[in-house]
Amino acid sequence: MHSVSLKLFVEFNNIESRHTSRGRVSFGAGEFSVRLNDVNQGRRNCKLIARASERDAGAGAEAGGAESESQQNTSFFERNQMYALMKQQMELAAMSENYEEAARLRDSLKLFEEEEPVLRLRGLMREAIANERFEDAARYHNEIKEIAPHYLLKCSSDATTLGIRVQARSVYIEGRSQPLRGQYFFAYRIRITNNSNRPVQLLKRHWIVTNANEKSEDVWGIGVIGEQPVILPNNSFEYSSACPLTTPSGRMEGDYEMKHIDKVGSKTFNVAIAPFALSTLGDVTDNI
Template sequence: MQSLSLSSTKSLAGLRLLGQDARLKRKSSIVVVACGGSSDSETPTSNSTSSFLSRTQTYALLKQQMEVAAKSEDYKEAARIRDSLRLFEEEEPVLRLRRLIKEAIADQRFQGVRVQVRSVYIEGRSQPSKGLYFFAYRIRITNNSDDTVQLLRRHWIITDANGRSENVWGIGVVGEQPVLLPRTSFEYSSACPLSTPNGRMEGEFEMIHVERVGSRSFNVVIAPFSLALLGDDDCNTI
């Protein structure tokens, strides 16, 4: 009886081993199939990445060509390439997203106040042979808050292509200290001469809540924007 029991035990153990071996084989076959499927799915991604890199390189090359044209004072060619770049940005989702992010960063918001800037090169008032480059810019201040605010003072930091900076302080803007009611805007235009073909401006507006008794003034920061022969990155008209 004991020998029969041992024999039965060995048989059962053998069956268990066969079952485990079969399960391992099934798992192995599943892994092989999964790997094969993964390999097939990677091909379109690789092609897509290669295509994007090619478009990015083309975009970078166009920007270099535009800079060369601007430095050689071939403004007509530079403007043509600039227009091509803008079309390229609209057609390429990633580049368009980058531009939108840049715009969002440039549109600084402080306590519900938003400042937007557009700049343009004024060729008629410039004299490159004498080192005079004249730029105009248009400012739009929007009060998106529920409070009435007033612009008290301005501060600009103007930097040319050689890194020389000048600080300009003043009361209000264009002779006014505008009051902005809730959900309203104020726009004005001004100008800035430079001794180099390009540069940048940045600064801040000091403002106050008109209807808050004893309230402190607050500063609305204006992100750097370009002064360039081709206009700023967003718009070349005032």
């Protein structure tokens, strides 16, 4: 178990609300800005005070000495929380020009990445893919799957329903998160492309947001970001929004209710938004 002492004060609101924070998300080779309302961050003098101790390997285990899956997940989430805290503190230390503290945290993060199983395997997998050692990459992938299968869900998704393509991409916003309080802030970018030969209008949205503890919440609303856009054939509509989460990782999925507007009395239909991850660690293959 880990114990961390830290004071941070950050505001954020619910899904589909407007914010201001810096971040970029991309679809394929393209890259798009995420613009979320103004918050004056200012410079802060912060110091991370962290104490960590590991329980005996056999503590709480069953007679066979093996941890249950839920215990393994809890341990991973705690380490993930610690990692998110350290990364945030390094950024704040650099912003306040406390470079000695930033360097100390950088070195601590490097050591953490070498010792944390999932992060270590992620680094090895990235290196294997970059060097085209795909058999090794597959082996690391399988090891990650055994330790933390939820981690392999990508931070992007792509699905097409009746010619309507929905691409999603999420990014973790460190500056708007409070890991110590179990508050993690994610921005996401959506691109909706009408590849059919009929114009459509987006009427409603339905999101299913699931945290790392498999606790789900349904979010319903009219349109997106206050609009009910009409999307003509061979055209796209894009928007950015945000979602707070109580764990360092989770996922989003859902659907849009739409209708064709070229014929009176057309029935509505649902367009799938495929699942994508919300993760403080990003994709396994990021930055390759």
